[in-house]
Amino acid sequence: MGKARPGRADRRLSRPAWWFVGGYGLSAVGTGLCYPFLAIYLHQFQGLPAGETAVLLLVLAGAAVPMSVYGGALVDRRSPRAVAVGALLVQTAGWLLLAAGRGDAAQPVALLVIGVGTGLFLPAVIPIIARLSGSEEAKVRAMSMRYLLLNVGLGVGGGLGGLLLGAATDATYRWLFAADGVSCALYAVVIAVFVPLPRDADAVGSQRKTLARFRPGRGYVLLLVAQLLLVTFGMAQLESGVPLAVRTDLGGSTTLVGALYAVGTFVVLAGQLPVSRWVERVHKTRALIAMSLVWAGAWLVGYAAGAVSGGARVALLVVMMVTFALGECAYSPAFYTLVERLAPPGTLGRATGAAWATFQVGNTVGPPVAVYLISTPVPLWLVLAAAAISAAALVFAVDRLMHAPAEPDRSLTTVAA
Structure with a gap:
């Protein structure tokens, strides 16, 4: 069931919200400069074995x-x-240490510091957006813009990094690491100066009570399990299972893999705002269910590509990427709006932190799972489709809990100290 179409004023982002999501995109440029090339730097320029590089x-x-x-x-x-702000400054220290560090201990310490800063920063993103947004539609729009600018920043940074590192030396990498540190520091300044937050009276008033205990309820737990499936067998597969399957099972070239990624990126950039406008008008659980089923359809198209050859196979793979990317556009505005809605006052930070931790687990586990599945007789595409359908079923259960005629499941329960 849809909702009334929101007006332009309902969706409009405040100036601090624009500063926040715009700075997010700026920081993503620095991330794109470095993250895709970290393994190359550690393995080729620092002489670390492949296994040690993976451990770092x-x-x-x-x-x-x-x-x-x-x-x-x-x-x-x-x-x-x-x-x-503090987390971004920790990331700045990590990247500058990686840029300047010498000796065997520098790389692991620097990467540990970067990981700590990243982990601390992520749970603050959705609470900041929630505090800066006057309506649910504005929250959806801000989350969509954050995801759009994240992809733009990563694409720009990755493209610049590829050009600058074409004939790279060790010094070139170190300058790029320093540039990423500067981008984190600039974003910290932007947030500190241009992103004032309105007072959260509910959170302040219930601070002692809400920090006593954090109890995930049924709806919230089901949502995180669905997220784990969607990330492990969805997003993470774009970086591991899909290119590997296209190369080994379907006989595609690396050029084809790169072209498919370019198509997917273009669709995300072009489709993010139109899809977010649709997400604004429907229940967020149903948007997430639709996204999961769209992903299942995309993986089944990938499976069908194995039954044909030549141009037909390439065409089906393009359809697969377009379909997946359109579904991906709904993920951030639908999922994180649900996290924010299910969290009672004073617990949104922990609710968001658990969601980001689940995302990181899925993103880490996904690649080795893909490598294992491709080594078995079970078609990877069918496993991915089954996981997406299972996620849709879990979100449907969340929808039933949220729209039950009895008292709504608050999903997160706090108790007095």
């Missing part, structure tokens, strides 16, 4: 998981803006 990258990702949970508690205890 796991240190970065692994540090972000517990720190997302801890960062969520900090957000609930303090201002999310203060947490965000």
Whole structure:
């Protein structure tokens, strides 16, 4: 069931909200400059074996998981803006240490610091957007713009990094790491100066009570399980399972893989705002269900591509990427609006922190799962489709809980100290 179409004033972002999401895009340029090339730098320019390089990258990702949970508690205890600024300065220190560090200990310490800063920052994002938005439609629009500018920034940064590192030296990499540190510092300044937050009376008034205990309820837990499936067998597969399956199972070239990624990126950039306008008008659970089923359809198209050859196979793979990317446009505005809606006053930081930790786990587990599945007789595409359908079923259960005639499931329960 849809809702009345919101007016332009309902969707309009405030000036601080524009500063926040715009700074997010600026910081993403720095991320795109460095993250895609970290493994190359560690392996080729620092001479680390492939196994040791993988362990160091796991240190970065692994540090972000517990720190997302801890960062969520900090957000609930303090201002999310203060947490965000501090976390960005921690990231700045990590990137500058990686740029300047020498010796065997420099890389693991720097990557650990970057992971800590990333984990602390992420739980502050949705609470800041929620505090800056006057309506649910404005929240959806801000989350969509954040995701759009994130992709633009990563694309611009990755493209610049690829050009600058074409004939790279060790010094070139170090300058790029320093540039990413500067981008984090600039974003911290933007938030500190241009993103004042209105007072959250509910959170302040219930601070001692809400920090006593954090109890996830049925709806929230089901939502996180659905997210784990969508990330592990969805988003993470774009970086691992899909290129591997296209190359090994379907005989595609690396040029084809790159072209498919370009198509997907273009669709996300072109479709983010139109899809977000649709998300504004429907229940967010139903938007997430639709997204999950669209992803299932995309993976089934990928499976069908194995039954044909030549131009027909390429065409089906393009359809798969377009379909997946259109569904992806609904993820951020639908999922994080649900997280915000299910969190009672004073717990949004921890609710968001747990969601980001779940995302990090899925993103870390997804690639080895893909490698294993491709080595088995079970078609990867069918496993991915089954996971997406299972996620849709879980979100449907969340929808039933939220729209039950009895007292709504608040999904997060707090008790007095």
